[in-house]
Every structure is written in structure tokens, then in C-alpha cells.
Amino acid sequence: MVFLWVIQINNAVFGLGLIHLGVYPREISGLMGVLFAPLIHGSYAHVFSNTLPLLVLGTAMLLGYPRSSKFVFPIIYFGVGILVWFFGRPSFHIGVSGINFGLLTFVFVIGVLRWDKRAIALSCLVFFLYGGMLWGIFPIERSVSFESHFFGAVIGVVCAILFRN
Numbered sequence: 001m002v003f004l005w006v007i008q009i010n011n012a013v014f015g016l017g018l019i020h021l022g023v024y025p026r027e028i029s030g031l032m033g034v035l036f037a038p039l040i041h042g043s044y045a046h047v048f049s050n051t052l053p054l055l056v057l058g059t060a061m062l063l064g065y066p067r068s069s070k071f072v073f074p075i076i077y078f079g080v081g082i083l084v085w086f087f088g089r090p091s092f093h094i095g096v097s098g099i100n101f102g103l104l105t106f107v108f109v110i111g112v113l114r115w116d117k118r119a120i121a122l123s124c125l126v127f128f129l130y131g132g133m134l135w136g137i138f139p140i141e142r143s144v145s146f147e148s149h150f151f152g153a154v155i156g157v158v159c160a161i162l163f164r165n
Helices: 001-012 028-039 044-064 066-087 099-112 117-137 146-162
Strands: none
Touching: 001 028, 001 044, 028 066, 028 099, 044 066, 044 117, 066 099, 066 146, 099 117, 099 146, 117 146
8 A cells, every 4th residue: 555655655756757657458568568567557536445444344254255356366367457458449548446346356255255244244345345346347437447447347357256265
């Protein structure tokens, strides 16, 4: 979390223009974004809007599903970038929101699938706090990478099914 802010502050203060390290679909140079895009944000508002959900959803996953999380987080992190690279609009895609969508859908769906008290409680909590985010999977704002949101959500659902036990 702190790392995201350090990168954003340095990017803004020193004018680094890190957006070129985002995912740019179907361009070889855009593959760097699979690794770096979640760390780069376009503005302070952008990183701010992603920080608290990452903290809450990441904590919910780590505390609720500690064994699964060491597999699920990397799958979401790299999976979002790879799918955006293959299927995204020709534009730079940056930010950690795709991971947030993956965490949200993972915690929610695994709670529904496991159906034990703790899983249900975590599922209800994350849906109550962040369920409204799900509208972000639709192309509402042209400047927002709904592709990252959509693929994050899909990967979260798939991971919940795969790691439900």
C-alpha cells in the first residue's frame, strides 16, 4: 500500500510519466504492464480511491483464506494484466483496481460456496462495503479501464471456485 503512494508521489514530483509502464494491449512493449501497471496510478485521486479497498479486501482475503491467498493473489495480479493485454482496448491500462475487483469477487463468491459462518460473514461484509464497485465492470467512463475491472472480477470468481476447499 505504502509502495503505491511512494510511486505516485515520485511520479508526480519528478514528472516521471510512468503511464508508459502500463499494459498496452497486443504490443510487446505493453507486456511490461503485466508486472508494473497495478503499481502505477494516473493521479492522487486514482491511488486514493484504490488504497482503502485494497487494504480492506486484501485483509479480508488474508485473514479469511490464508492458505488460498498465497496462490490467489498472484493469479489475480498477473491474470488481470495478461487478459487485458490480450483483450483490452488500445490504450494504457494502469492501476490496482483490477486486483481490487478480483479480491472482492473472490471473497464474496468463496463465502457463498463455502457457506460457513466466517465465510458468510466476510462475504456479507465485503459486499456491503464494496458491492457497488461491481458497476465498474461495465464501460461507463471512457477513461476507466473497465477491462481490468471485468477480468479481475472473472478471475476472482474462477479462483473462488477452484480454491473453495
